[in-house]
Structures are given as structure tokens and as C-alpha cells.
Amino acid sequence: MKIAIVGSGNVGTALAKQWRAAGHDVVVAERGSIAESVSPNEVVVLATPAKAAVEVAQQLGDTTGKVIIDVMNIVRGNGPEGYGNTTDAILANTASRDVVKCFNTTGANNMADPVYGTQALDLFVCGDSVRGKQVARQLGLDAGFAEVYDVGGNEHFTLMEQFAWFWINLAMRQGLGREIGFKLLKR
Numbered sequence: 171m172k173i174a175i176v177g178s179g180n181v182g183t184a185l186a187k188q189w190r191a192a193g194h195d196v197v198v199a200e201r202g203s204i205a206e207s208v209s210p211n212e213v214v215v216l217a218t219p220a221k222a223a224v225e226v227a228q229q230l231g232d233t234t235g236k237v238i239i240d241v242m243n244i245v246r247g248n249g250p251e252g253y254g255n256t257t258d259a260i261l262a263n264t265a266s267r268d269v270v271k272c273f274n275t276t277g278a279n280n281m282a283d284p285v286y287g288t289q290a291l292d293l294f295v296c297g298d299s300v301r302g303k304q305v306a307r308q309l310g311l312d313a314g315f316a317e318v319y320d321v322g323g324n325e326h327f328t329l330m331e332q333f334a335w336f337w338i339n340l341a342m343r344q345g346l347g348r349e350i351g352f353k354l355l356k357r
């Protein structure tokens with residue numbers, strides 16, 4: 171796939187590394203030329219601070235037909251004004267309807283390496299776009315995650331951010347550290 175990542179911090183760097191290793195064509199967009207970087211790509215990944223969600227969405231250019239994957243979380247209330255989560259802010263400020271939330275529920279360290287011993291972590295995705303979820307699932311598998319579970323539609327964007335907080339709470343506040351992650355067991 172041809173992927174543009176906006177945000178070259180912990181998350182953007184980790185995902186770019188994994189997807190390039192899996193054979194994808196990845197460009198990391200520079201501030202000031204975001205629309206130019208996004209234009210030739212079919213998938214756009216947003217990995218900036220949540221506060222910048224509206225500004226970044228408005229700088230993407232025409233996103234019609236592109237899949238947008240939102241990796242952002244509102245941290246300590248520091249998010250886009252007037253929105254309860256970053257994905258709603260993106261949907262309200264760009265043309266694409268194929269906007270999904272994924273990769274936000276685990277640490278950037280796990281995106282760089284989701285393998286724990288003989289097992290790999292699971293991921294979660296939500297959004298109304300079936301196509302967006304298919305693309306996010308494939309990119310989750312290509313990044314090395316074991317499975318990407320469908321959590322539901324757009325109504326669950328906030329739930330996904332809360333689930334991220336569950337990880338942050340265990341990792342940072344309860345002292346377990348960042349080398350932890352979620353895996354779903356079934357029988």
C-alpha cells in the first residue's frame with residue numbers, strides 16, 4: 171500500500187519502520203507540505219498530538235476516497251476543542267468518510283515490536299467504514315500484531331480512547347511499565 175504518515179514522533183516512526191519492513195511504500199509528511207505528501211497515497215495515518223487534530227485534518231488536501239487511520243488519543247483533556255475524541259474531529263474537518271481509529275490502544279514501543287515471546291499482541295479498530303477497517307486490519311497484521319478485532323462503528327471512537335487510557339493507567343500509573351499489552355483469549 172501507499173501510505174502517508176502525518177507526525178514523525180514515537181508512533182509515526184514505529185509504524186513507518188514496521189510497514190516499510192513489510193514492503194509498503196511509506197512517506198512521512200513534513201509540516202508545511204502535508205497535502206503534497208498525502209496526495210499520491212491511498213492511506214493516511216494521523217499520529218500528531220490530539221490538540222492538532224482539526225488543524226491537521228484541514229491541511230490534508232482532498233481526502234476523497236482515501237482511508238484515514240487515526241492513532242491519536244486526547245491526553246489529560248488536551249484535545250480538539252468541541253470534540254469528545256480525535257476521530258470525530260477528523261471526520262468533521264475532511265472529505266473522506268473512510269476514517270477509522272486503530273493502533274491507539276497500545277504503546278508506540280508495542281507498535282515497533284508487538285511480539286512477546288512466542289505470541290504477538292492484538293489490536294482493535296472501530297469506525298463505520300468497512301473498507302477502512304479492512305485496510306487497518308491488514309496494516310495491523312503487517313506490523314506484526316496477531317489479530318485486529320472490530321470493536322464496532324463510529325459510536326465507539328471514545329470507547330477506544332478510554333481503552334487506551336486503560337493501558338496508560340496500567341503502564342504509567344500502576345507502575346507496570348510500557349512493556350505490556352493486550353491479547354484476547356477465546357474458547
Ligand SMILES: NC(=O)c1ccc[n+]([C@@H]2O[C@H](COP(=O)([O-])OP(=O)(O)OC[C@H]3O[C@@H](n4cnc5c(N)ncnc54)[C@H](OP(=O)(O)O)[C@@H]3O)[C@@H](O)[C@H]2O)c1
Pocket residue numbers: 176177178179180181182201217218219220222225226241242243244245273274275276277278279
Ligand atoms: N506514544 C505512544 O505510546 C502512543 C500510543 C498510542 C497513541 N498515541 C497517540 O499518537 C499521537 C502521537 O504520539 P507520539 O508519542 O508519536 O507523539 P510525539 O512523539 O510527540 O510526535 C508528534 C508528532 O506530531 C507532529 N506535530 C505536532 N503538531 C503538529 C501539527 N500541528 N502539524 C503537523 N505535525 C504536528 C510533531 O512534529 P514536531 O516534532 O515538529 O512538533 C511530531 O512529529 C498522540 O495523539 C498520542 O496520544 C501515542
